[in-house]
Amino acid sequence: MMNxxxxxxxxxxxxxxxxxxxxKMVKDVLFSDDLEFAEMETAIDRQLRLYxxxxxxxGTIRFGNDTYNKMVLRETLLELKGLAGEYxxxxxxxxxxxxxxxxxxxxxxxxxxxxxxxxxxxxxxxTAYYSPDLRGSRIPTExxxxxxxxxxxxxxxxxxxxxxxxxxxxxxxxxxxxxxxENSFFDxxxxxxxxxxxxxxxNSDGTTDLRYLSMTGANGKKCEFIGKHIxxxxxxxxxxxxxxxxxxxxxxxxxxxxxEAFRFCQNYIYFRESTEEPVGRSNIPLTSGRSVAVDxxxxxxxxxxxxxxxxxxxxxxxSRFFLAQDTGSKIRGRARSDLYMGYGPEAERTAYSLxxxxxxxxxxxxxx
Numbered sequence: 001m002m003n004x005x006x007x008x009x010x011x012x013x014x015x016x017x018x019x020x021x022x023x024k025m026v027k028d029v030l031f032s033d034d035l036e037f038a039e040m041e042t043a044i045d046r047q048l049r050l051y052x053x054x055x056x057x058x059g060t061i062r063f064g065n066d067t068y069n070k071m072v073l074r075e076t077l078l079e080l081k082g083l084a085g086e087y088x089x090x091x092x093x094x095x096x097x098x099x100x101x102x103x104x105x106x107x108x109x110x111x112x113x114x115x116x117x118x119x120x121x122x123x124x125x126x127t128a129y130y131s132p133d134l135r136g137s138r139i140p141t142e143x144x145x146x147x148x149x150x151x152x153x154x155x156x157x158x159x160x161x162x163x164x165x166x167x168x169x170x171x172x173x174x175x176x177x178x179x180x181x182e183n184s185f186f187d188x189x190x191x192x193x194x195x196x197x198x199x200x201x202x203n204s205d206g207t208t209d210l211r212y213l214s215m216t217g218a219n220g221k222k223c224e225f226i227g228k229h230i231x232x233x234x235x236x237x238x239x240x241x242x243x244x245x246x247x248x249x250x251x252x253x254x255x256x257x258x259x260e261a262f263r264f265c266q267n268y269i270y271f272r273e274s275t276e277e278p279v280g281r282s283n284i285p286l287t288s289g290r291s292v293a294v295d296x297x298x299x300x301x302x303x304x305x306x307x308x309x310x311x312x313x314x315x316x317x318x319s320r321f322f323l324a325q326d327t328g329s330k331i332r333g334r335a336r337s338d339l340y341m342g343y344g345p346e347a348e349r350t351a352y353s354l355x356x357x358x359x360x361x362x363x364x365x366x367x368x
Contacts (some may be wrong), residue, residue: 124337
C-alpha cells in the first residue's frame with residue numbers, strides 16, 4: 001500500500017509528457033470479465049472525482065509510440081463505464097455468450113490495447129493484497145485493549161519501535177488512540193502489512209458502526225517479516241513459518257514468544273479513520289476486486305485501465321478489468337502488479353497465496 005511520503009512526491013509531477021513502458025498489441029485480445037463488471041462503476045466514479053478536479057489531466061501521455069492528451073484517460077473511463085452498463089443490460093435480455101461476444105467486439109473496436117515492454121518475459125508477475133477486518137471500540141475495556149494509533153507530530157512519529165509501542169506503551173496516554181481492538185498483536189501486524197483495513201465498532205448501547213482505516217505514515221524503521229524470524233529461531237519448519245495461518249496459530253499457542261517474534265519488525269504504521277474504503281494513491285478509495293497497485297515510478301498517472309488474466313494456485317482464474325489506483329514499496333517493474341481483493345476470508349486467502357505470472361493489457365480509447 002502507498003506510503004504517505006510517496007503521495008507527497010507524486011503530487012508534484014510536472015505537466016510534461018508521461019511515457020509508459022508499453023507497446024501496442026498487433027492482434028485482438030479475448031476480453032471476459034469474471035465479475036460481470038460488478039463494482040466497476042464504483043471504481044470508475046471514484047477515479048473520476050480526481051480527474052474532474054481542475055488541472056489534474058494536464059500534459060500528454062505516451063503508450064507505445066502513440067502520444068495522447070491526458071484527457072484521454074477520462075474518456076477511456078467513460079467509454080468503459082458505458083460498455084459495462086450496456087453489458088449488464090444485455091444480460092437481462094440475452095444469453096451470456098451473446099453478451100460476451102458483443103462486449104468483446106466493442107472493446108477491441110473502441111480501444112487500443114498495449115502491453116508492458118519487458119526483456120525477460122511477456123508475462124506480468126501478479127500478487128494480491130486485502131484489507132483485514134477488526135472489531136473494536138472507541139473506549140478501552142478488558143476486551144478491547146490493543147490500540148490503533150493516529151500519527152504523532154514531529155520526531156515522536158519516528159521515536160519508537162513496534163515492540164516499544166505495542167508492548168511497552170510508549171505512545172499511550174497521548175491522545176493518539178483512534179480505537180481499541182480485541183484482535184491480537186499479530187492481527188495488528190497484518191493490518192500494518194496491508195496498509196488499511198475495516199473495523200466494526202461496538203457502541204455502549206449495543207449498536208455497531210463500520211469504519212475504515214487508511215495508512216497515513218510510519219516510523220520509518222526496518223521490518224523483517226516475522227515468518228523469517230520464526231524459521232530462524234527454529235520454532236517452525238521454514239515451509240510452515242512462511243504461512244500466515246501457521247504464524248497465527250503458533251503465536252496464539254505460544255503467547256510468551258509474541259514479543260520476540262516482532263523484535264526484527266521494528267516498523268510501525270499509523271492510520272486515520274474514514275467512512276470510505278482504505279485509500280490508495282491520490283487519496284482515491286480502493287474498490288474490492290477492481291483496484292490494482294503498479295510501480296508509480298513507471299506509471300505515475302492513476303486510473304489507467306488494465307485488463308488482467310492470471311491463474312490462482314487453486315486453479316481458478318482471475319480475468320477482469322482493474323484500475324491502477326495504488327502503489328507499494330515492493331511493487332517495482334514494468335510488468336509487476338498487486339491486485340486489491342477487498343475483505344473477508346477469500347480475499348485473505350488470495351492475498352497470501354497468489355504469486356504467479358499472467359497477462360496484463362492497458363486500454364486507451366480510440367479517437368473518433
